[in-house]
Amino acid sequence: MHNHMGRHILHALTNTPEEPPLKQEVSLTSPCGFCGHAGVPECAIMITVPSSRAPTWETKCIYKHTFRYGSTDSGSKNKPCRNLPLKCGLCHPVLPPQPGKTTRKAPVLPVEAIWHYNMTVHILDQHEEYAVPGHREARVPLPVSVWKTMKLTDLEQGASCIPKDRWQPLYGDASEQDKENMPAASGSHIKHPALESAGSLPPT
Numbered sequence: 001m002h003n004h005m006g007r008h009i010l011h012a013l014t015n016t017p018e019e020p021p022l023k024q025e026v027s028l029t030s031p032c033g034f035c036g037h038a039g040v041p042e043c044a045i046m047i048t049v050p051s052s053r054a055p056t057w058e059t060k061c062i063y064k065h066t067f068r069y070g071s072t073d074s075g076s077k078n079k080p081c082r083n084l085p086l087k088c089g090l091c092h093p094v095l096p097p098q099p100g101k102t103t104r105k106a107p108v109l110p111v112e113a114i115w116h117y118n119m120t121v122h123i124l125d126q127h128e129e130y131a132v133p134g135h136r137e138a139r140v141p142l143p144v145s146v147w148k149t150m151k152l153t154d155l156e157q158g159a160s161c162i163p164k165d166r167w168q169p170l171y172g173d174a175s176e177q178d179k180e181n182m183p184a185a186s187g188s189h190i191k192h193p194a195l196e197s198a199g200s201l202p203p204t
Contacts, residue, residue: 002067005036006081007160009117010152012036014166030122033083033115034063047113049087057085057113080159082152085113089146090127119150120168134169147171 011018012026027038037043045059054069075082092111097103114122123132123142130146131139152168 001063001065002034002072002083003079003081005034005063006083006117006156008036009033009083010157010160010162013117013120014162016162016166030115030118032059032061032063033085033117034059034061034065045085045113045115046110047085047087048108048110050108055085055087058110059085075153075155077155077159080153080156082156083115083117086116086119086149087111088114088119088122088126089143089149090123090130116150123150133171142171 008018008022008026009031010016012028012031026036029038031038032040032043032045035043040061042060042062045057045061047055047057049055069084072079072084073082095106120132120135123130123146124135129140130142131137132142151171154167157167
């Protein structure tokens with residue numbers, strides 16, 4: 001269900017029509033990765049990110065099901081969807097060590113999660129100072145760690161039959177990936193393609 005819904009969400013967010021047309025629309029405002037609805041209190045999702053274990057999440061969505069976080073993050077030919085709940089690195093940055101220390105201990109607490117496929121809209125709406133490829137260019141470059149959490153692979157876009165002209169734009173040069181920040185890509189402002197499309201939902 002999670003992998004299947006991810007395909008519908010990508011179609012909606014890239015304004016790619018589904019054939020045949022689907023009976024019920026996917027929400028375009030932060031859809032739940034399990035059911036595609038938005039604004040449903042039960043679909044709120046929290047994530048806990050320990051330093052040495054895989055993240056854990058909690059939601060009351062009736063369509064939720066368990067999946068292996070690590071293998072889903074990697075994606076595969078059979079299950080290309082990588083729409084995972086994530087901890088936003090801009091909302092919750094990792095603090096540098098205190099003077100004279102090599103690490104900084106921080107309490108491991110659950111925070112509101114952002115689904116991978118919703119991260120672009122989240123940054124556009126909540127972090128207006130940052131550039132977002134294909135949407136907003138002349139701003140502060142995204143930290144590499146944040147870009148990696150929102151980047152879509154060729155596999156997941158191709159397997160979802162998203163036309164190449166609607167694929168997520170590249171951001172900076174591949175050789176820059178190890179730097180703290182990536183240079184902003186050139187180009188003009190483009191409206192959110194996510195706000196003009198629709199997909200499919202399970203019934204409520």
